[in-house]
Amino acid sequence: MSTPLLTAQDVSIHYGDKQAVRGVNLSIERGTVNALIGPSGCGKTTFLRAINRMHDLTPGARVTGRIVLDGEDMYAPGVDAVAMRRRVGMVFQKPNPFPTMSVFDNVVSGLKLTGVRDRARLMEVAERSLRGAALWDEVKDRLKTPATGLSGGQQQRLCIARALAVEPELLLMDEPTSALDPASTARIEDLMTGLKKVTTILIVTHNMHQAARVSDTTSFFLNGDLVEHGVTDQVFTSPRDERTEAYVTGRFG
Numbered sequence: 001m002s003t004p005l006l007t008a009q010d011v012s013i014h015y016g017d018k019q020a021v022r023g024v025n026l027s028i029e030r031g032t033v034n035a036l037i038g039p040s041g042c043g044k045t046t047f048l049r050a051i052n053r054m055h056d057l058t059p060g061a062r063v064t065g066r067i068v069l070d071g072e073d074m075y076a077p078g079v080d081a082v083a084m085r086r087r088v089g090m091v092f093q094k095p096n097p098f099p100t101m102s103v104f105d106n107v108v109s110g111l112k113l114t115g116v117r118d119r120a121r122l123m124e125v126a127e128r129s130l131r132g133a134a135l136w137d138e139v140k141d142r143l144k145t146p147a148t149g150l151s152g153g154q155q156q157r158l159c160i161a162r163a164l165a166v167e168p169e170l171l172l173m174d175e176p177t178s179a180l181d182p183a184s185t186a187r188i189e190d191l192m193t194g195l196k197k198v199t200t201i202l203i204v205t206h207n208m209h210q211a212a213r214v215s216d217t218t219s220f221f222l223n224g225d226l227v228e229h230g231v232t233d234q235v236f237t238s239p240r241d242e243r244t245e246a247y248v249t250g251r252f253g
């Protein structure tokens with residue numbers, strides 16, 4: 001087996017005195033979709049945010065243990081958090097395009113921050129990213145119009161395109177379809193399978209059917225513990241832990 005893209009080793013996360021994640025060990029293989037499931041408040045989002053060092057920005061939050069991305073310890077002394085964040089894309093629950101920017105400017109905003117100015121190059125990346133996010137055909141004639149004119153589902157795919165434009169090694173998605181209607185949700189679920197060719201996905205979802213549909217592996221969190229991690233089929237059809245079974249069969253949650 002190849003070396004995992006991401007390895008979490010004994011990762012614990014505190015907010016002040018409160019421990020939100022306890023000693024998590026987890027490996028993620030390249031080119032896969034991985035779901036984090038579990039009841040509200042069990043630490044899924046807290047764990048996800050540690051993977052692009054977002055807790056650095058939360059007063060009182062503390063991450064211990066090791067998170068290794070492609071061989072590099074993300075929290076080692078001297079590691080540049082901004083450079084690290086660039087390698088890990090993030091898509092949030094609610095679409096958050098930059099409201100004052102056009103569709104095109106949204107997609108290339110990250111690239112411009114890295115100093116790319118060449119119009120032809122920006123256009124090429126915008127088209128590739130929008131195609132990657134299955135949005136190109138819908139917006140190719142309105143690239144210069146405000147991103148806020150798009151529907152909610154289109155805005156979320158625009159946010160995915162914006163993340164893809166900087167070619168992230170890993171794409172984190174925090175309940176990316178929870179604010180969308182069923183048709184937009186289905187489009188984004190279809191999209192994820194194609195995205196495995198260009199990146200690796202870690203998705204938090206409340207929707208167990210979604211996890212079962214889109215992911216290769218599933219991790220079940222409960223009260224800050226990673227109770228079970230395995231191939232999605234196994235976790236849903238023959239879970240090893242009785243707490244996982246109770247959750248996936250809908251007995252609590």
Ligand SMILES: Nc1ncnc2c1ncn2[C@@H]1O[C@H](COP(=O)(O)OP(=O)(O)OP(=O)(O)O)[C@@H](O)[C@H]1O
Pocket residue numbers: 015018020038039040041042043044045046047058206
């Ligand atoms: N900024 C914060 N400060 C203090 N406590 C926090 C903070 N963010 C989250 N928590 C707490 O940490 C625990 C884990 O929360 P987290 O949001 O990671 O859970 P979750 O599994 O993602 O829940 P949900 O599915 O509802 O989003 C909860 O008890 C929550 O109240």
